[in-house]
């Protein structure tokens with residue numbers, strides 16, 4: 112009902128343009144109430160292009176994600192801005208290329224907030240259009256201004272960049288502090304057991320993954336050998352806050368319940384929800400209900416768990432009668448990685464599954480699998496299902512959602528592609544700068560140019576080709592989606608043009 116009201120307003124506006132000189136226009140028509148659709152961004156952490164059924168996975172069943180893809184606009188060339196988390200999330204929320212901000216790198220749990228509180232963001236823009244705005248899940252964009260006291264109100268954070276409501280983990284599941292924060296306050300904190308966090312040195316007498324292997328239920332492979340929480344060694348040191356510590360195996364249920372409560376509480380107003388799930392990032396800790404739901408071990412199992420959460424979340428929207436008035440964007444912050452620092456069988460039990468979906472590279476990489484991710488727009492009854500090959504980036508959501516909400520928001524980088532997002536046009540971006548661990552590459556049409564970079568071609572710990580080469584690389588993705596034929600030498604003309612345009616865009 113709400114949805115049709117929203118559209119009748121649009122219809123009326125167009126009718127009144129045609130009929131503006133006519134005297135037959137009735138008062139009743141112009142008085143239709145304006146309703147805006149709810150907007151939900153469902154954002155996964157490290158889900159690869161090939162990790163869900165609709166994008167080709169056969170070894171992991173993801174019926175709920177697939178429903179979004181099959182009944183929505185399923186992008187085949189949709190990109191996260193970057194091949195790691197913090198920069199992608201920064202770009203998603205601000206509509207700015209993350210390489211313009213030198214602080215937009217993988218952050219420790221103690222890093223200050225990297226979004227300027229004066230900056231435009233999706234929630235801020237939507238708030239201005241009458242939306243209630245919320246974030247539930249992984250944050251990883253920094254908190255505070257430098258020295259956070261976790262025992263006091265932590266600010267600035269999500270509430271200061273446009274979110275009316277925030278229920279978050281500060282950084283990542285593998286980083287301390289391993290607690291939830293609700294609107295800047297650590298939930299369940301006992302004042303007699305204050306939290307201390309340090310990324311440089313341990314607190315005296317506290318066990319670590321490095322020295323206390325006997326306490327571990329999950330073994331570290333590289334990094335991840337500092338404080339131990341729930342038997343899992345983490346990045347960073349933490350002391351105290353015992354009662355406030357999260358339960359890893361319940362995290363998915365916990366965030367889901369918060370997202371559902373949020374929807375129920377705000378169903379009567381237009382709302383925005385950024386639901387940032389933690390899977391399949393490490394440590395992969397499926398709830399016992401999902402252990403063994405694939406043959407792939409924890410990495411497969413937590414993808415099934417995430418899929419279940421999405422199904423339950425959709426059921427809530429349905430039950431509350433607002434599914435048809437809710438635009439859902441589904442995507443991931445970067446490409447896949449198997450061994451990201453723990454022994455969890457992701458490599459050993461991979462079998463026939465291809466998380467990269469046939470692409471080259473992965474998380475941390477400038478090759479396609481780094482940033483090309485599942486990217487879906489779903490709006491029941493409003494979108495005609497279609498597979499779209501348009502080039503689109505998460506950076507474009509700010510300008511596109513602004514248009515949908517009835518306003519304009521222009522940043523240098525965010526392009527208004529609402530028609531593309533809703534599957535009415537295939538005219539996506541002409542070009543795009545990709546980012547991976549502070550390096551950039553340039554995409555124009557079907558061409559991709561990677562400038563020469565020093566450093567190893569492969570990060571051996573994670574076994575991923577990250578795109579470094581002493582030579583320029585030029586690929587034609589139309590014929591060579593796997594990036595096997597470097598055309599830099601055979602097509603110097605194209606290479607020069609790409610380099611020139613790239614320099615113009617990045618201001619080199």
Ligand code: NG6
Nearest residue numbers: 195196197217283333334335451452
């Ligand atoms: C890396 C971690 C990795 C992961 C990543 C962030 C080590 C050795 N590796 O530094 O496990 O946490 O940071 O991932 O510590 S992201 O998806 O949040 O960008």
Ligand code: CA
Nearest residue numbers: 156157196444
């Ligand atoms: Ca990630």
